[in-house]
Amino acid sequence: MFDxxxxxxxxxxxxxxxxxxxxxxxxxxxxxxxxxxxxVSRAIGDRLLAVYVDTGFMRKGETANxxxxxxxxxxxxxxxDASDEYFDALKGVTDPERKRKVIGEKFIRVFExxxxxxxxxxxxxxxIAPDWIESGGGLRDTIKSHHNVGGLPADxxxxxxxxxRDLYKDEVRKVARALKIEVAEKQPFPGPALAIRVMGEPTRxxxxxxxxxxxxxxxxxxxxxxxxxxxxxxxxxxxxxxxxSVGVQGDIRAxxxxxxxxxxxxxxxxxxxxxxxxxxxxxxxxxRITNTMKEKVNRVVYDITxxxxxxxEWE
Amino acid sequence: xxxxxxxxxxxxxWRVLRDLGAESxxxxxxxxxxxxxxxxxxxxxxxxxVGLNAEAMGKCGEYIDKSGVPVIGICAGHxxxxxHLGGKAGPSKVPEFGKTLVSIDDEDDLFKGLPPTIVAWESxxxxxxxxxxxxxxxxxxxxxxxxxxxxxxxxxxxxQFHPEVEHTDNGYEMFQAFIDVCxxxxxx
Numbered sequence: 001m002f003d004x005x006x007x008x009x010x011x012x013x014x015x016x017x018x019x020x021x022x023x024x025x026x027x028x029x030x031x032x033x034x035x036x037x038x039x040v041s042r043a044i045g046d047r048l049l050a051v052y053v054d055t056g057f058m059r060k061g062e063t064a065n066x067x068x069x070x071x072x073x074x075x076x077x078x079x080x081d082a083s084d085e086y087f088d089a090l091k092g093v094t095d096p097e098r099k100r101k102v103i104g105e106k107f108i109r110v111f112e113x114x115x116x117x118x119x120x121x122x123x124x125x126x127x128i129a130p131d132w133i134e135s136g137g138g139l140r141d142t143i144k145s146h147h148n149v150g151g152l153p154a155d156x157x158x159x160x161x162x163x164x165r166d167l168y169k170d171e172v173r174k175v176a177r178a179l180k181i182e183v184a185e186k187q188p189f190p191g192p193a194l195a196i197r198v199m200g201e202p203t204r205x206x207x208x209x210x211x212x213x214x215x216x217x218x219x220x221x222x223x224x225x226x227x228x229x230x231x232x233x234x235x236x237x238x239x240x241x242x243x244x245s246v247g248v249q250g251d252i253r254a255x256x257x258x259x260x261x262x263x264x265x266x267x268x269x270x271x272x273x274x275x276x277x278x279x280x281x282x283x284x285x286x287x288r289i290t291n292t293m294k295e296k297v298n299r300v301v302y303d304i305t306x307x308x309x310x311x312x313e314w315e
Numbered sequence: 316x317x318x319x320x321x322x323x324x325x326x327x328x329w330r331v332l333r334d335l336g337a338e339s340x341x342x343x344x345x346x347x348x349x350x351x352x353x354x355x356x357x358x359x360x361x362x363x364x365v366g367l368n369a370e371a372m373g374k375c376g377e378y379i380d381k382s383g384v385p386v387i388g389i390c391a392g393h394x395x396x397x398x399h400l401g402g403k404a405g406p407s408k409v410p411e412f413g414k415t416l417v418s419i420d421d422e423d424d425l426f427k428g429l430p431p432t433i434v435a436w437e438s439x440x441x442x443x444x445x446x447x448x449x450x451x452x453x454x455x456x457x458x459x460x461x462x463x464x465x466x467x468x469x470x471x472x473x474x475q476f477h478p479e480v481e482h483t484d485n486g487y488e489m490f491q492a493f494i495d496v497c498x499x500x501x502x503x
Binding site: 001002129133134136138139140141143166168266267268270271272273306307308309 | 319320321322323324325326327330333334343344361362365371412413414436437438480481482
């Protein structure tokens with residue numbers, strides 16, 4: 001079976017041998033990149049700078065939380081607010097693959113800029129196995145271009161370091177526990193973030209809707225799990241659909257958008273089953289979303305598809 | 316060795332073998348036969364329709380014919396094995412994706428001690444429609460008559476479903492059984 005301690009020793013040694021001079025790491029605050037930051041910082045210390053990019057697609061309170069968490073981890077770090085650039089770049093973009101590629105390229109341009117200031121020649125990424133598998137290439141079909149693989153521009157100047165390339169999420173969590181990383185059990189969150197949880201163009205307005213819906217969904221599910229009503233799913237979130245439907249709110253006709261709630265159980269993200277959430281919990285999510293967001297949303301549906309045939313995220 | 320035909324779960328096959336303590340490596344299906352040095356081969360699944368496209372399956376045919384070690388084909392690897400050895404593979408009447416119930420008709424080596432019905436994870440548009448000569452079926456599902464097959468005397472196996480996927484029941488046991496077959500074959 002997978003030996004986390006041995007893996008850490010091997011990778012620290014490998015990074016120490018491989019990286020000359022300085023490096024930056026693309027840090028999202030998720031378990032993959034945080035594990036990577038801990039390993040690489042163990043190997044090269046202050047020659048590493050963790051760069052967190054606020055794309056404007058982050059969840060509620062996320063940027064402030066990650067900033068604090070990286071501080072506690074004791075890694076050299078900085079937060080870059082690039083939200084205007086991202087919303088500009090995605091103006092009119094609705095195709096999911098296009099979104100992922102635009103976001104991937106933008107990430108690299110921001111990292112190149114910061115690397116130059118820090119005088120770094122390496123970019124460390126927390127890429128894991130499903131990222132490059134699903135991104136395709138050669139015989140393998142492209143299921144979705146993960147921003148850190150399929151979104152990389154051809155003329156990138158930084159050398160890539162990806163210590164977790166052959167691991168799946170469950171193995172990364174084992175490494176995270178061995179390193180005593182506080183986000184070891186945090187649910188996965190995609191790099192393109194809420195931009196791919198809005199079907200259609202991600203604007204400040206549409207992203208704000210799905211941000212609130214995600215916050216409600218996370219909060220209700222976490223409360224129910226803490227109260228012993230259900231087991232915490234592997235991943236759980238909300239998606240904003242471009243579908244409008246008729247409703248009645250306070251004796252007045254409503255014509256609002258639809259939120260899809262998605263929750264799945266998985267081990268490695270390569271296959272998944274939808275979570276059998278108790279109806280009472282689903283109802284609380286639905287009522288709270290439609291009551292607090294009544295101007296925008298008047299219908300909530302639950303996604304009951306496994307992977308395959310669906311993927312976990314909608315785009 | 317895991318022969319990569321471009322499947323989404325090729326790397327999972329490598330991982331399960333590694334988890335079971337077997338030394339394992341993923342190689343492209345264009346690797347020359349003389350570089351295939353293994354005690355057993357897994358022919359992975361592939362991207363859409365690859366199992367019916369002999370060219371895209373690289374040197375898989377040579378590996379089956381000449382490697383001299385046990386071979387297990389999974390999904391596209393299974394379909395290719397059937398067609399290559401004189402059987403037939405073609406589009407499924409009802410493709411299967413995700414959770415499927417598979418009934419084991421003959422335990423043989425691969426399914427020894429497993430329950431008669433298991434939950435298996437599928438992802439296929441094509442399937443084996445006619446067994447090659449000297450092959451016997453080992454399992455079926457409602458929509459697919461040949462979920463598993465085996466040669467009567469040689470260590471050649473094919474599975475339509477994906478034992479390497481976490482959600483398939485008893486997948487690790489099936490890989491362990493294949494490792495046991497490889498070890499027994501090595502001793503002979």
